[in-house]
């Protein structure tokens with residue numbers, strides 16, 4: 001099974017083969033990001049993208065801006081390596097949770113909508129990690145984020161992000177009965193099985209997921225079911241959006257190991273990764 005969520009951070013727990021998802025009664029769908037503690041247990045582990053963004057931070061001249069930081073998974077790792085980091089998220093609960101994790105106060109945390117991003121300083125590197133750019137489903141919203149990031153960068157600075165690769169076979173795969181995606185261990189040490197449905201709207205390029213979390217031991221709910229809507233984008237379309245925001249594309253990868261995106265590598269790409277640059281001199 002190719003799991004869209006498995007592509008998120010690449011190091012999620014895999015449930016045992018004999019584990020099945022019990023039927024669940026759906027009453028109300030909660031916000032996927034409404035419970036940062038649960039989100040952090042499930043997705044907060046380092047991930048294969050951390051060394052990738054860290055290498056860009058080492059190369060960058062100046063400070064780092066982490067847009068849509070979530071619980072600070074990447075921001076904290078980059079700060080720990082000695083870089084000055086500002087991290088922004090629109091969700092106050094996420095920001096509060098990240099602040100609590102940052103016991104040494106290494107990061108400047110800002111609660112802000114990335115579409116109206118305005119923070120102190122000009123940065124040498126900006127990142128949008130963990131598929132967060134897919135949160136901006138409308139062209140105008142995504143354009144606003146790209147424009148705002150461009151404004152916050154110093155001339156010659158780097159902008160990097162990764163989203164899920166739009167494998168057409170995966171987009172076409174409608175899942176009505178929850179299928180198992182991965183598992184995690186909650187605060188009590190119990191294994192929680194995560195399963196979900198997916199439905200792709202080819203007109204909006206938006207995939208809607210409903211996600212269920214149940215204790216492996218007896219199938220009882222471990223959290224309220226959640227929903228997400230994420231926008232998929234294709235390479236040529238992204239290049240047009242980046243060019244409109246005046247970014248130059250420096251490299252495109254099919255994974256975080258730095259495999260160049262080619263016709264061949266695209267078939268098995270685990271992500272769609274862009275490294276861009278704000279030109280040294282900007283034309284008016």
Ligand SMILES: C[S@@+](CC[C@H](N)C(=O)[O-])C[C@H]1O[C@@H](n2cnc3c(N)ncnc32)[C@H](O)[C@@H]1O
Pocket residue numbers: 033067068069070071072073074088089090091094112113114115128129130131132135
């Ligand atoms: C999939 S999480 C990614 C978190 C983090 N970048 C990571 O890699 O672990 C998406 C994050 O985007 C944030 N987000 C969604 N819309 C946003 C907006 N308009 N401005 C800033 N953050 C936003 C959510 O609150 C959530 O924390």
